[in-house]
Amino acid sequence: MHNQAIGRKTSAMDKVWRVALYAVLLIAAAFYLMPFLVMLITSLKDVEEIRTGNLLSLPASLNFDSWSKAWSSACTGSSCEGISPFFMNSFLIVIPAVLISTLLGAINGYVISLWKFRGSDLFFAALLVGCFIPFQVILLPMAQTLGWLGIANTTSGLVFVHVVYGVAFTTLFFRNFYQSIPGELVKAARLDGAGFFTIFYRIILPVSTPIIVVTIIWQFTQIWNDFLFGVAFSGFDTQPVTVALNNLVNTSFGGKEYNVDMAAAIIAALPTLAVYVFAGKYFVRGLTAGAVKG
Amino acid sequence: MNTKAANSGSGQTQSGRPARRSLADWMPKIVMAPTMIITLVCIYGYMIWTAVLSFTGSRMLPSYNFVGFEQYERLFNNDRWIVALTNLGVFGGLFIAICLFLGVTLAVFLDQKIRAEGAIRTIYLYPMAISFIVTGTAWKWLLNPTNGLEKMMVDFGFVNFKFDWLINPDMVVYCLVIAAVWQASGFVMALFLAGLRGVDGDLIKAAHLDGASTFTTYRRIILPSLKPVFFSALVILSHIAIKSFDLVAALTNGGPGYSSDLPANFMYTYTFTRSQIGLGSASAMVMLGCVLAILVPYLYSELRGERHA
Numbered sequence: 001m002h003n004q005a006i007g008r009k010t011s012a013m014d015k016v017w018r019v020a021l022y023a024v025l026l027i028a029a030a031f032y033l034m035p036f037l038v039m040l041i042t043s044l045k046d047v048e049e050i051r052t053g054n055l056l057s058l059p060a061s062l063n064f065d066s067w068s069k070a071w072s073s074a075c076t077g078s079s080c081e082g083i084s085p086f087f088m089n090s091f092l093i094v095i096p097a098v099l100i101s102t103l104l105g106a107i108n109g110y111v112i113s114l115w116k117f118r119g120s121d122l123f124f125a126a127l128l129v130g131c132f133i134p135f136q137v138i139l140l141p142m143a144q145t146l147g148w149l150g151i152a153n154t155t156s157g158l159v160f161v162h163v164v165y166g167v168a169f170t171t172l173f174f175r176n177f178y179q180s181i182p183g184e185l186v187k188a189a190r191l192d193g194a195g196f197f198t199i200f201y202r203i204i205l206p207v208s209t210p211i212i213v214v215t216i217i218w219q220f221t222q223i224w225n226d227f228l229f230g231v232a233f234s235g236f237d238t239q240p241v242t243v244a245l246n247n248l249v250n251t252s253f254g255g256k257e258y259n260v261d262m263a264a265a266i267i268a269a270l271p272t273l274a275v276y277v278f279a280g281k282y283f284v285r286g287l288t289a290g291a292v293k294g
Numbered sequence: 295m296n297t298k299a300a301n302s303g304s305g306q307t308q309s310g311r312p313a314r315r316s317l318a319d320w321m322p323k324i325v326m327a328p329t330m331i332i333t334l335v336c337i338y339g340y341m342i343w344t345a346v347l348s349f350t351g352s353r354m355l356p357s358y359n360f361v362g363f364e365q366y367e368r369l370f371n372n373d374r375w376i377v378a379l380t381n382l383g384v385f386g387g388l389f390i391a392i393c394l395f396l397g398v399t400l401a402v403f404l405d406q407k408i409r410a411e412g413a414i415r416t417i418y419l420y421p422m423a424i425s426f427i428v429t430g431t432a433w434k435w436l437l438n439p440t441n442g443l444e445k446m447m448v449d450f451g452f453v454n455f456k457f458d459w460l461i462n463p464d465m466v467v468y469c470l471v472i473a474a475v476w477q478a479s480g481f482v483m484a485l486f487l488a489g490l491r492g493v494d495g496d497l498i499k500a501a502h503l504d505g506a507s508t509f510t511t512y513r514r515i516i517l518p519s520l521k522p523v524f525f526s527a528l529v530i531l532s533h534i535a536i537k538s539f540d541l542v543a544a545l546t547n548g549g550p551g552y553s554s555d556l557p558a559n560f561m562y563t564y565t566f567t568r569s570q571i572g573l574g575s576a577s578a579m580v581m582l583g584c585v586l587a588i589l590v591p592y593l594y595s596e597l598r599g600e601r602h603a
């Protein structure tokens with residue numbers, strides 16, 4: 001990339017430039033890291049240390065009391081059981097919603113790319129709009145529908161909502177991935193007498209592992225981090241962890257306990273952070289899949 | 295689940311030739327049917343439903359006494375809505391501009407054969423994995439005027455340092471910008487970095503042979519070729535801005551007063567806690583209008599581009 005002829009002449013200049021480059025990159029890294037570090041430090045202090053110290057002053061000793069309080073006894077609205085029950089609620093919502101929406105997306109993507117029928121492209125375009133509508137437009141009708149179906153304020157209701165509004169994205173992911181599979185493959189298999197599901201199960205699914213991982217990670221992050229549907233459609237005992245965290249932070253009986261707030265916030269972020277750390281490559285691919293087509 | 299579906303599918307197809315024929319023809323439509331019904335009802339049907347409600351005088355419960363554009367008139371005479379729309383303009387504009395600037399800059403810098411690039415990239419992008427509620431909670435603590443950044447700077451010796459944006463009605467919207475930029479700018483960086491890695495290497499070599507400096511090469515050749523990435527990022531960021539609801543809920547709860555409300559929060563408050571369903575629906579329709587104004591030209595050019603390719 002560097003032009004060698006002038007590269008030698010300007011090597012001193014180059015050095016200054018590289019130092020500046022690294023400085024900017026490291027300052028940016030500090031900006032992104034700082035909030036998390038401050039959260040972590042704050043969660044390990046006691047209330048007195050928070051009052052007297054500042055954001056970056058370290059605790060005298062590691063104190064995990066606020067963590068256990070956030071987990072099992074902090075008050076979120078009217079009850080004081082910590083955020084653990086709501087943490088579990090989130091899993092009860094996320095797991096079925098992710099599995100169902102991924103399965104539907106895989107089959108839809110398979111049909112749209114390899115079993116085109118009249119109107120399937122038009123339908124795909126119509127579905128794409130579903131990725132982008134502001135959900136405020138569907139909140140009230142959905143609340144009414146959930147009431148009619150008898151699943152208002154239930155976990156199944158939330159699973160239903162997340163599947164309905166997640167399937168547009170999962171379909172998009174699988175469709176873009178299956179676009180690269182040659183249609184002749186399916187035609188040949190059909191001539192050999194293989195049916196719709198046999199081809200899907202025997203030929204398509206075995207090559208789909210990367211996109212399945214991407215989709216599951218994307219859906220997991222989206223649904224775990226959701227707040228709008230959680231706050232609009234959940235009952236008190238079916239709240240996801242994001243709603244409980246917001247209640248915890250905004251509940252003020254007596255003094256404000258920032259250490260407990262921070263511990264609860266980190267706990268609520270841990271599952272998606274873990275996914276990011278262990279499967280970052282797929283996470284990034286999911287993020288860019290919709291934007292940079294390929 | 296898959297195995298079962300596959301078995302029952304092939305079981306049926308073996309029953310006879312004519313049946314298999316028609317079943318195979320119908321199968322794609324049958325398996326797509328649930329999604330098609332969901333899309334038609336829960337996206338387009340509900341959109342129309344909300345549109346209809348926005349022309350009614352509905353309050354606590356949906357009612358269908360039509361009042362024409364009255365709710366829209368009330369909406370635009372409502373100071374809180376005007377504040378929310380203005381906030382969206384300020385927040386959206388700054389959020390998008392800063393994210394794009396930071397994203398492009400960091401991507402170009404990271405593209406200079408940096409040591410530990412993977413680690414730095416990971417650090418830049420991790421906020422995107424976190425919920426806006428967590429982001430809001432963290433920044434609420436950082437920006438807190440009594441114990442937050444202000445106190446830290448005073449402790450460091452800047453005795454007159456003042457930073458009370460979070461409780462200042464004129465400045466609170468910039469707190470939303472800071473937190474949102476922190477969360478999303480790493481993502482823009484990742485988009486551009488992916489784009490930079492896709493630029494044709496021969497093009498760059500040719501420019502260098504012609505004596506162009508690295509800076510000129512980026513400005514004249516590489517960045518212009520990333521126009522599609524730029525537009526994608528623009529659409530995604532404006533979409534995030536218009537939908538922003540949870541960040542406000544967690545960071546400011548719309549306060550002080552309603553000075554940091556965004557349209558999404560306005561809609562939620564009026565529909566669900568203030569029993570003004572007609573007015574809430576009208577605000578939702580205006581939000582939809584904003585999104586469509588950005589989205590339709592984008593999707594049109596994307597789909598057309600695909601057909602030509």
